[in-house]
Amino acid sequence: MTIEYVFRLDDGQAFNFEVDTERTYQARFDKVEHPFWTKLDFQKCTLCPLSSEEFRHCPAALDAKKITETFRAMLSYVEVTLEVRTPERTYVKRTDAQTGLRALFGLVMATSGCPILSRLKGLARTHLPFSTMEETIFRTVGAYLIQQFLVQKSGGEPDWELRGLNLLYEQLQEVNRCFKGRIDAASEQDANMNALGSLIYLAMGVSFSLEAQLAEIQHLTISPAPLEK
Template sequence: MTQNSSKIITYQYRFTFDNAVEKTFSVHLNNTTLDLIPGTQNAPPDWTALTHHQCPDCPLNPAQYSRCPIAVNLVEMIDFFQEFPSFEQVTVQIDSDARVYTKHTSLQEGFSSLMGLYMATSGCPIMNKLKPMIRTHLPFATIPETFYRLLAAYVLAQYFLYRQGKEPDMDLSGLKALFKDIQHINKAFWRRLASISISDTSLNALVRLDSTAQYTAFSVDEDSLQEISLLFDAYF
């Protein structure tokens, strides 16, 4: 990592098991683009090949990209957690530049938060649309909290489209389509991980992320948005 430290956002995820085993993962992001700054990596395993259970909507060409960018960046975590069951209790401490989060929880919940951070910043062209949310990364967020933040980020994206003279998507149909695509990614990535001999921790962490995608895909409707609209009555 050679970038100026003032241009880097860092999240440190520290997992402490009840038997005192401890592991820390440091996530470094470009402060301007929020792109992941990869650390030193060994030769990637075969399951990271782009064509290995490649997502059905993946726009990457195997002739140009030999590896799935998300898979490559998750190797260290997948390897470390492969022997631990998903229900193992851990204390997860996340140190960010602004604050510290701590929670005693299941391993799958802690890993799910870390996995989501990597999936949004690794360079997947579809998951990149979630990258603006990383500016306000909220570990252990509830599904309704995440849904609210997703809506806010998507509507802000439409504002920027409008400012560029493009047609904004104010009926949010594009948000539904985006999360259908993300569900396809989650399912394909689950198959990718299921093809290797690991514990259920990584698989269940991904299932937790997919629950949010499903909630979003089904909740972008008039009734759900009507409930949220009541919070904005001061504007009407």
Template structure:
């Protein structure tokens, strides 16, 4: 991203209220989270870091960050509290469906998932930069650990594909 076009990090701007809300909380606090969608509801008794991670992922992907925007097709079918296996499945399936439509348009598809691996490597870089910002500004660990949970998913996907 060029600083002239984006003087502020779109992710930081999009999640600042979330971060402020949880900056004095510990990641291990047990909570009950309810996620309401027009189609269904999800309820989980979980740690704050896991609940916050599910929300933070949506905020980050829909922030306008050009790197995270590559994951935006998955937001519509987001699965809160997903396991790593479910996330790998959803991500690879979504990507492969996109490649199929590319092929139908006469374009070259990426059946080996090389671009998907590159996307997640870039996401890891964004996560690392965000983690650096959070480490220097947070009183407690809920926000940073929620981001680390997301980064585990970003690291796991390329490893599962390779």
């Protein structure tokens, strides 16, 4: 599935990005030269399981290279008209560069070859740009619980307490924090930097007091029909 992002600036410039959400990591791209900030050992994530002997570059950084270089000199508050096209629908929003980049970085990183970030890849199929914290929690927890239901049906031990989900988002905070170091080094102005900062905040928001946040959206859940005894 391809999702297209089009940033239109008031001066007439337009920047187009097509994201193949089902792409696979291409080892041949790792063998050619890329900017210094994409090197695996540069600002390497503390949780990264990849070996620099096998990977010269960070897979997520390679995928984010075009975005980062395009907006490296842009300020966060620059107004853009952002169009996001999925196979099912098109979203259009007047927003600032930082907000648009947060959505695009999040999509590209979650569908990259990073073994940690790619755990969110399943959410790309129902990608929702500009999602609120409430929407993010609803989609994330819902997707996780579907997996746990299927784990139980196949005879496994489900995680109904969401411990694994909490741990994942704690890891995402750390990965995003380290990845921001790469983006900071590659950028002259703050649009890219603040977009990554927003992703860190989003991951914190999901993992912080998740149970309390779920209680706040209880009114959005579905009640079952009475079961026969």
